[in-house]
Amino acid sequence: MPEEKPPEPPKPGESPAAPAAPGAKPAPEAKPHLEKPAVAAPTGPVGAPWSGEIVETLKSTFPDIAIQPFAYLTQNYLLLPRESIVPVAMFLKTELHFTLLADLTAADYPKKEKRFEVIYQLYSFSRNERLRLKVPVGEQESIESVVPVWSGADWMEREVFDMFGIRFEHHPNLKRILLPDEWEGHPLRKDYSILQQDERWVRENLHIESGQ
Amino acid sequence: MQLPLPPAIAPYFWPVVYGVVLLAVFPLLAGYIVLLERKVMADIQARLGPMRVGPHGLLQPIADAVKLLLKEDIIPEMTDKWVFWVSPIISVVTALVALFLIPMSDLLPVPDLNIGLLFILSLTSVGILGIILGGWSSNSHYPLLGALRSTAQLVSYEVALGFAVVGGLMVAGTLSMQEMVRNQLAQGVWFVFYQPVAFLIYFIAALAETNRVPFDMPEAESEIVAGYHTEYSGFRFALYFLAEYSNIVIVCSIATTLFLGGWLRPFPNVQALDFLNYFPVVALVGLGAFCLLGAAREARMIEKLGMAGLGGAFVVAGLVCLVPAVLTAISGLFWFVLKVCLGIYTFIWIRFTLPRYRYDQLMRIGWQWLIPLAIANVIVTGIVMMLWQ
């Protein structure tokens, strides 16, 4: 458990947090116990740069890919551009022995220029080391599927598609996994309002206005 | 008992009466066998079983029967109605007729067919028709799969059963059920000691014939819901259920008659052990005492009275059996029922101890192990009998 406070200097590549109204959530209406403080809407976590053998090897193997290494609370991550994910992933798996794809998920930062961030958690048995890859993906953009690299990414990518709407190119079976096939909308996006979803359901199925 | 009857119907009168009584009494008895199974199951699983309906759950079968009779009779739309209706009837009728032919005592008016055992086995084979027709007429995946599997299993294990029975028949020398027991009396030894291998094969094949674990894949809940009787409900399901438990009684009864000495007590020819004749008395009085003890531990007055009444009835019955005339009348039936109950208990015990075989493993055991073993047993028995002469 790290005892030192994390460093806070602004990072290259991260635009400074701009004060703005909270996302696209409906304005808080008389919910006194949920206090939304007047803090800046996030543009993403901040981290300190780190260097090491992995970064050096990657930078030398892929000199024309902008790989940005950061660390927060001693957890290392790399920011990668969208097009480079499959070659870098393959290299990490075969040469640097990151054989386990522990998790594949995404997060939505509507304030950022590229609103989504696809996050890969990797683990290497031989080094007993974790590494995170973060790939910014724009709203209409798609990202290459890493199923050829780790076949366990199959369902994880389907879930990301289901929840965020990010398309994965060359995925063997990209369709919704947790929600019904005919569902409209992608729930984990910040502009997806549960209240609106509920109102729509009530209107369509019970033919009244939801009184919420 | 001699009654002044016209000679045309005299030989048929008592068997018919016996048949009618059996038909009336047996469904209730089958219900109590189900209760026995539930209680033994509960005992193996460290719990109590049905306890609410009646003292210690003894009126549970009546509640079950009433429930099944009052259920809505659902017939799915696309079934072949006539076949759907007749299939449980086939199963039940063949089972009950086979049961009618089993001599539970030397004094009961069971007709003594000279091909008795063959007739009973052929009846159980016809009973398989009830299963396949039930599954087919249901017009649905799961019942059809279940029926096909069940039929294939039953037909295969019939062969093994038949060969095991042949081994027993070679030492019995006759197909007549009553004659078999009398031969065991004459030779002074139960045929299980002459044919232990045949008995074991018979027992395993009997488990498969009655679709019991470890051979109950066709009706395994976790696989295909309920097999051939998925679409049956209410009274029709009760008929299938009755047929299944009748089959259990039949196979245990055949085992008892052919291998375990039928209605004879252990060591029937040994004079020194004549005190064993009084075992029914001891058993009934002991059962009565057990019930009275149970009555003492009951919480509510009505249950206390119920159990005490039951205990008292058993004790009185036991004491009545002290009368020699009653004892000789009751003795055969008592021993037969005791042996069949031991067989049923073993069936239940095995059901709740072992996992179930997969279907292909089940068929492999039947064809690759039991049938060759049974045939080998017949050959060896034949050779030994020839050398004995």
Next chain:
Amino acid sequence: MATTTPQATFLDANEIVINMGPQHPSTHGVLRVILRLDGEKVLGTECVIGYLHRGVEKIAENRTYVQFAPYVDRMDYVAAVSNGLGYCEAIEKLLNVEAPPRARYVRTILTELNRISSHLLWLGTHALDLGAITPLFYTFREREEILKIFENYCGARLTTHAFRIGGLQYETYDGFEEQVKAFCNYFPPKVDEYEALLTGNRIWLQRTKGVGILKADEAIDMSVTGPVLRASGVKWDLRKAKPYAAYAELDFEIPTGPNGDTFDRYMVRMEEMRQSIRIVRQAVDKIPEGPIMAKVPKIMKPPVGEIYHSIEAPKGELGYYVVSDGSTQPYRVRVRPPCFINLQALDRMCRGHLVADVVAIIGTIDIVLGEVDR
């Protein structure tokens, strides 16, 4: 979820499609498996899930960190204590606090008891699927003892919410150590009893050996973790690789299996139960005195940042990826569900087996639909 199943034309086609529907005695919850069969042989399976999807990750964005803690119990409701441990430790890392030693030991004890109870439930239902009806009742009898301990500690049996961010809320009750020690003495003969019923049983061996083989490289490729991975021969356990709570100070072993079939997964989980008792015995003797709660602010506002923390839950690697935006509510909580990811391997494991084996294989992965669907 609303995939249309082609009508079965089972008499004249080479391939049948059978639906093991959401309501089925053996799918351990609302799991729908569509099987493509050639006679009895399985050509392929497709899992349709999402029947229990409750949007836990979306809920997390609308609750404070403390308010969200009871929700994590409801995912893998069988091993609720582990879920809570992972979440609390993740938020503690984000807040940069460490739970005091006493809290860490009590957490370890309760988590290991939870591991045993999860494996007991798995064993009972797995044996039931394969036709052995009796072990279910025995395992639930043992599970009762563990649930009594949980109830005495935090008032709930199943969804316990036993831990708080920063430590524990409740001090251990009077008689906690005695009850846990009594359980440690009561339980090992029971494991031997289950082994006597099942491990040497020829029918059990025939149903489980060689069924659902998953090789080590396939398992790692499919991101499978937990006992399934260990049974395939990979000796990896997060309690040893990246120790958390009090595991670094306790002595135990990691069981592995040679072949990766159903029997090995069974043996690995049985041995894990024994090792858990070993851990509990050591821990209960070593519980240090001291505070049970670290200094955490009443209103938790972790600094802007992110964390990925994972623990070894009974089902596999349970990970929490939490992004904080500096407010009282998390910005994003991602739960890495071990059952969901392990379930992907079902297709690989079922190929070439018979229909009856599918039930065995679903049971051996040990899924809880609450976690698969969240």
